[in-house]
Amino acid sequence: MIHHNTLHQVFYEKDILEKRDDLAAHYRISESWMCAMFDGCTNRKGSNMNIIIVGLGGAVGAICRYLITLLPANPENGFPIKTCLINVIGSFVIGLVAALAAKNAMNPRAVMFLKVGICGGFTTFSSFALETEGLLEKGSTGIAMLYVILSLVFGVLAVFSAERLIG
Secondary structure, eight states, X not given: OOOHHHHHHHHHXXXXXXXXXXXXXXXXXXXXXXXXXXTTTTOGGGHHHHHHHHHHHHHHHHHHHHHHHTSSOOOTTOOOHHHHHHHHHHHHHHHHHHHHHHTTOSOHHHHHXXXXXXXXXXXXXXXXXXXXXXXHHTTOHHHHHHHHHHHHHHHHHHHHHHHHHHO
8 A cells, every 4th residue: 555645755756756847848958858857857955056046047137128228228118118119129039049059058057047047037028018018008009119119029039039049
């Protein structure tokens, strides 16, 4: 007879492995690199280090984003150029990191630091959504639609360009 805690551990490990495989597919990281990132996939001891790594990267990204918002670029038509640039730059960087990670050319914790931490702290979908809503509220529908289209098109093109650059 199998003990309840043993069953719980088996299901917990299965859940971790499924999440690991989903992350690997989404972020284009090989299974062996994902196991290294998850410290053998079942060892929780390394997760505190992962939290610190992501937090430090997030702080760097958020500070960089804040510094860009200080630039004196405020078009009279209200187009949120700084947020658009932040998101396109972040898309390019995450494309570079994803391409390098796919080639197993980076340590998995470095990938996590750069993608989840820095890019996550730097780029800002919430500001994009808020600024778009603000433009729509004040009747600047054309500028809002231009912002949405340019952000999406240039963001995706930035990722493609970065991945092509790495080859």
